[in-house]
Amino acid sequence: MRALVDDERGAVTAEYAIVIMAAVAFAGLLVAIMRSSEIRAMLVQLVENALGTAS
Numbered sequence: 001m002r003a004l005v006d007d008e009r010g011a012v013t014a015e016y017a018i019v020i021m022a023a024v025a026f027a028g029l030l031v032a033i034m035r036s037s038e039i040r041a042m043l044v045q046l047v048e049n050a051l052g053t054a055s
Contacts, residue, residue, distance in 0.1 A: 033039055
């Protein structure tokens, strides 16, 4: 019975799978945000202001 409790061979694989699923969900969220023209314009303006190239 103790061998069944101490056997964690699949635990690391499951943890990697959860992390990969979370990363894919986060990437999908970023793609959805970046498709918004208002957000994209705001980010471009922010970068231009930071670089001092705003017109």
